Amino acid sequence: MSQTSSFKSGYASIVGRPNVGKSTLLNRLVAQKVAATSNRPQTTRNKITGVLHLPDAQIILVDTPGIHSSKRALNEMMVQASLSTYADVDLILVLIDAVEGFRDEDEFVLKSMQHTTAPKILVINKIDLVEKPKLLSLIAEAHDKSVFKEIIPVSALKDDGMEPLKELIIGYLPEGPEYFPKDMITDCTESFLLAEIIREKVLSLTRLEVPHSVAVVVGGMEEQDNGVVRIDATLYTEKASQKKILIGQGGSMLKSIGRIARIEIEKRLGAKVYLKIFVKVKSNWRDQKQAIKEFVYPYDSL
Template identity: 75%
Template sequence: MTDPFKSGYASIVGRPNVGKSTLLNRLMAQKVAVTSNRPQTTRNKITGVLHLPGAQIILLDTPGIHQSDRALNEMMVRASVSTFSDVDLLLVMLSADSGFCADDEFVLNSMRGVKTKKVLVINKIDLVDKSKLLSLMDEMNQKSLFEEIIPISALKEDGLDQLKSLILNYLPEGPEYFPKDMVTDCPENFLFGEIIREKILKLTRFEVPHSVAVVVEDMYEQNNGVVQIDATIYAEKDSQKKILIGEGGSMLKNIGRQARQEIEKRLGAKLFLKLFIKVKANWRDQKRTIKEFGYTHDSF
């Protein structure tokens, strides 16, 4: 007799920048979420469906949990917190190099009273020596909050097979929730907008990365087989718009070139990427605009 099919949900949660989206991508063996070295990169819940022999793991990548009064940030945190009780397993992530800090404490406080089983994933172990890792594991073990603690390096793909089998142990018998060819519920044009935003996160600094939203307005195939994407980059201030355009248009060109190369690879077709820049003052404080930009959350 064959083993029964297993399926269920595991949510990756933690403070910003610990490597949640990197883990999702590495487990999926493809880019589903954008990543960057800036905190608050992910702005909404992203689903990745991992199809395994005899099992299906539905992974949720969530925005980093943090404190902020802005409507956008509130929505981001809510998107993460709302997964807590809806999943079979919470993968709570820490970063080994920074250890357990006040921001991680805030994350643990936000899950007080949550009954869902929790496994602690200590990421970025490639950045620390063994003794530092062992003392962090010991410190976290004493909190008696976690079923297990697993050290990994998402970036170096160290410990990922062990993590996959660990997740499977917590999943119930269940159906194939998603068809085999489905890897994410994220629409393609949203991901393309995110790829453009990722290049902006990489190429700009100070307050610019956080103030930017990218909306793909249109995507269609021209008669010659070239795909055209029209996308608008929104900033909050004229000064930010100026930075995004750059001297003689150099920054915008660079953003466009890097995004185009990546999107072309995914499409397997030539791309004409048309970028516009607009200013929408204080959009991060306006719930309606946040929704218009595609950062939606059900209870928001």
């Protein structure tokens, strides 16, 4: 009798409160930079798919915006994007930060999924920052919640625990086909990925209320006769004062953002890039559904 080995495939969403390392984990698991990361909460605004191709399985991961409570239209739409994954996935990876443990915000996340049927794996991230006894007591606390099918400590940043995590995930996936071709790591559009690279640089170089006020839209992308790819991007911000900061003294801030974004984009495209960035003000765009849809969710059906 010949033995047929079964191929497994399915969807796992990565959820948790802001800043616990969801996007870092996605990038680590698919071994490519797909999602923007930063040390500021509320970095991710969209559902971002990353596909992990293994010999006997395909894991489709969905990174999500950090779940939090806020009355702002943008924040509500971000959280809605996260919650909308619950019904569509085979598995939910719930991330917490090992240093912070279970905070009220994490309890809020758990509450948001109390009526979902998908199995939940608790991923305790950032274990590179805690001592063993603290980790053990956190694991015990997690067990007592009786919510998780599995509990696994990892460090997404230091690449620790990734193989066991993949094995755990596969264990919860059904038999299924390869949904994505082998060379496809994400279904995000190129302009979205480029816009996120630029926004990530804005997040890393600006402070206070500026980073969160910015949306990036990549308009044109065109290869010129000399082989250089010209990319036009617009930074939208909410106030003239924020625009001033984004441009900086004599254009210095915009130059820095453009330079570090261009270096990463050139690496990604494997081509020389001329990146032209415009800055515009759209008052209170984060409170306006139409502007949010245009700037943040142009490709998503909401």
